[in-house]
Amino acid sequence: MGTQHPLPILVTGGGRRIGLAIAWHFINQKQPVIVSYRTHYPAIDGLTKAGALCIQADFSTNEGILTFADTVKERASGLRAIVHNASAWMAEKPGTPLSDVLACMMQIHVNTPYLLNHALEGMLRGHGHAAADIIHFTDYVVEKGSDKHIAYAASKAALDNMTRSFARKLAPEVKV
Structure with a gap:
């Protein structure tokens, strides 16, 4: 009987701050990790040394997003989750x-x-009932708004709504 290898968790923006902490959390749990990063920081070298697949990505354009998705599809047979x-x-x-400002906030x-959820949907499906996850990070400003970061707040509110829509679309295989 063969040993099943766990599917990787994809963490976008995993080179710094919360994304980096999330990537290390999963690495420490012996979970394979794929990390996207925009700018190379020394932390990327540490993740790579620990076994993470780190892929530079430019999410400022649709082409950059889809190129990243294609690279993930080339390098992994499936995904356990997208964070x-x-x-x-x-x-x-x-x-x-x-x-x-608005275009930048809505793009990222x-x-x-x-685009990534649609492009990578097939990598999340087919592993069983509720066997995969998508996690979107929103912000408390979704509920209260912001007088100095209006576009940021609006984009996070759109992401909040999109989360609900993907949950409906992908259930029951993928929890969103």
């Missing part, structure tokens, strides 16, 4: 076009998980 942690924090401030917080 959408990649984020940006951009305030509305003088000198920055408001349309650029809504478009990236939307």
Whole structure:
């Protein structure tokens, strides 16, 4: 009887802060991990040395998102979970076009998980009832709003709603 190897958990934005802590948590649990990162930090070398598959990704364009998804599909046969942690924090401030702020926030917080969930859906399905997960990180500003980070708050609210929609679409195989 062969040994089943656990499927990896994909953590977007895993090079720093919460994403890095999440990646290390799973590595310490002997769980295979795939990490996306935008900028190379020394922590990436530590994750790689510990066995994580670290893939540089540019989520600022649809092409970058889909190229990343293709790389994941080439390197893994399935996924146990996707943890959408990649984020940006951009305030509305003088000198920055408001349309650029909104576009940036929607791209990273809504478009990236939307496209990745669709592109990687097949890697999450087929492992049994409730056997896979998608986790979207939102923010408390979803409920209260923000006077200085309006686009950020709006994008996180959109992600909150999108979470509910993907939960309906992917149940019962994938918990969202």
